[in-house]
Amino acid sequence: MTTDPSKLRLGIPKGSLQDPTVDLFYRSGYRINVSSRSYYPEIDDPGMSAMMFRSQEMSRYVEDGVIDFGICGHDWVVENNSDVHEVCELEYSRATSNPIRWVLAVPEESDIHKPEDLAGGIIATELKQTVKRYFEGKNIPIKKIEFSWGATEVKARLIDGIVDCTETGSSLRANKLRVLDTLLTSTTRMIANHDAWADPAKREKIEDIALLLQGAISAKSQVGLKLNVPRAKLDAVLAQMPSAQSPTVNELADKDWVAVEVIVDRTVERELVPKLSRAGGQAIFSYPLNKIIP
Known part of the structure; x- marks a missing residue:
C-alpha cells in the first residue's frame, strides 16, 4: 500500500503504547481502526493517513520524512539521536502517567556500588547508544555493551550490570535489583518532521491534534459535577467547592432554585459529593469528560 503524499501522515506506535x-x-475525537494484519490503520479523517511503527524506530521515520509526525517515547529519540521537532509532551504511557526511567542496576548482593565499579564489565540493555554515551561521559571504560532482546532483568546475574526501563519499579524489586544511577527519564512525545512543521497547513493541523490530545489527557483525571441548589443554601454549597474552582451558577425556571456545575479531580469528587448533599445540594450527578482545553 502507498500512502497519499497530499495527506498528513501520522505514525502510531506499535506495541505497548x-x-x-x-x-x-x-477520546480526542478521532476513530482509528487497527487491523491485526495491516500496518496501515484506518482513521476517520479524509485529510490524514496512518502507519504503524515500533516506538524504537518512530523518530527515524519522522526524521526521514516517511511520516509527517508521530508519537513515541523520548528515550528512543535520544537513542536514535534523531533530528526532529518536538511538538509536545503527552503524559500517558503503558501502565500509568509516570515517566519511564532508564536505570543502571545490579543485583542486591553485588559488590558493585557505583558506576565506576563497572569499569571493564559487560552491560546488557536495549538502549546501547545511550549507555555508550553515558559511560563515555563519565570516562568509565566498559568491555562490552550488548543488546538485550528482552527480559533484561534476568540477565543482571549473568553479567555485570544492566540498563533497563522501569515505570513503577515493581520488576526491579521482584528481581531484587539495586539501582546505581538513572541515565534517562522519558515520557511520551509527539514529534514532527522539520519540513512538515515548516508547512503552515500541516503545522496547524498537527498543533490542533496536539491540543486535542492534551485536552483528553487532562480530562481523564477529572469529572463534571452538576446539582440543583435552593437559592437560600447557595452560599453554603459554594463554600464546599474547591477554592481553585469557579463553578457555573445558572437560573432555573423556579426562581428559588439554581443549577451549579463544576469540574473537579476524581479523587476530590468522592469527598465533595457528600459535603454538597449535606449543605443542601440535590439531584447531584457526575459525568465523565472527554477533553478539557485550557
Whole structure:
C-alpha cells in the first residue's frame, strides 16, 4: 500500500503504547481502526493517513520524512539521536502517567556500588547508544555493551550490570535489583518532521491534534459535577467547592432554585459529593469528560 503524499501522515506506535494511543485519539475525537494484519490503520479523517511503527524506530521515520509526525517515547529519540521537532509532551504511557526511567542496576548482593565499579564489565540493555554515551561521559571504560532482546532483568546475574526501563519499579524489586544511577527519564512525545512543521497547513493541523490530545489527557483525571441548589443554601454549597474552582451558577425556571456545575479531580469528587448533599445540594450527578482545553 502507498500512502497519499497530499495527506498528513501520522505514525502510531506499535506495541505497548498502541492501545493507549488509539484510545487517546478516540477520546480526542478521532476513530482509528487497527487491523491485526495491516500496518496501515484506518482513521476517520479524509485529510490524514496512518502507519504503524515500533516506538524504537518512530523518530527515524519522522526524521526521514516517511511520516509527517508521530508519537513515541523520548528515550528512543535520544537513542536514535534523531533530528526532529518536538511538538509536545503527552503524559500517558503503558501502565500509568509516570515517566519511564532508564536505570543502571545490579543485583542486591553485588559488590558493585557505583558506576565506576563497572569499569571493564559487560552491560546488557536495549538502549546501547545511550549507555555508550553515558559511560563515555563519565570516562568509565566498559568491555562490552550488548543488546538485550528482552527480559533484561534476568540477565543482571549473568553479567555485570544492566540498563533497563522501569515505570513503577515493581520488576526491579521482584528481581531484587539495586539501582546505581538513572541515565534517562522519558515520557511520551509527539514529534514532527522539520519540513512538515515548516508547512503552515500541516503545522496547524498537527498543533490542533496536539491540543486535542492534551485536552483528553487532562480530562481523564477529572469529572463534571452538576446539582440543583435552593437559592437560600447557595452560599453554603459554594463554600464546599474547591477554592481553585469557579463553578457555573445558572437560573432555573423556579426562581428559588439554581443549577451549579463544576469540574473537579476524581479523587476530590468522592469527598465533595457528600459535603454538597449535606449543605443542601440535590439531584447531584457526575459525568465523565472527554477533553478539557485550557
